[in-house]
Amino acid sequence: MILRRLARPLLASIFISGGINALRQAEGHAEAAKPLLDSTIGRYADRLPEQVPTDPVTLVRVDAVLKIAAGSLFALGKAPRLSALVLLGSLVPTTVAGHPFWAEKDEQAKQQQLIHFLKNAGLAGGLMIAAADTHGKPSLGWRAKKAAKVAGKQAQTLQKSAGKQTKKARKRAKQLAN
Numbered sequence: 001m002i003l004r005r006l007a008r009p010l011l012a013s014i015f016i017s018g019g020i021n022a023l024r025q026a027e028g029h030a031e032a033a034k035p036l037l038d039s040t041i042g043r044y045a046d047r048l049p050e051q052v053p054t055d056p057v058t059l060v061r062v063d064a065v066l067k068i069a070a071g072s073l074f075a076l077g078k079a080p081r082l083s084a085l086v087l088l089g090s091l092v093p094t095t096v097a098g099h100p101f102w103a104e105k106d107e108q109a110k111q112q113q114l115i116h117f118l119k120n121a122g123l124a125g126g127l128m129i130a131a132a133d134t135h136g137k138p139s140l141g142w143r144a145k146k147a148a149k150v151a152g153k154q155a156q157t158l159q160k161s162a163g164k165q166t167k168k169a170r171k172r173a174k175q176l177a178n
Helices: 002-024 026-039 041-047 056-076 080-098 107-132 140-177
Strands: none
Touching: 002 026, 002 056, 002 080, 002 107, 026 041, 026 056, 026 080, 056 080, 080 107
């Protein structure tokens, strides 16, 4: 559908652009993310495996690569539901870390952060719709239920047929025994 071919690249563009920007300025983004990372991952850093990065700059770079990769896949219509979920998962911490309007003292700065926070909330809504979009096709759950129902009816039909054949065989066996 033409709507999806237009809408996906438009929605993906902010994520691809943001990911490229975050890669170019990883240290600055890491400074903004540090308070959130310290209060979340920082609390459990000693319990995490050594392979899990806890450095803010590395986490910003990982997030940036996710945004670029998932945004590109989404824009191209490749695995759109999965890529929308990845982008949504990336958007939540980015929004909380990048636009904490509740912590602003200056009223004008608070208003700007609120606008960006709500913009990201709108993007999240679009990603939720995209993640649920089945292109007009039934969902996997619906298809599984329908397949189970059809299989159940086929099993009942086979059971009735087998019962009839068993009766015929008994009748024939009685006739032969007599």
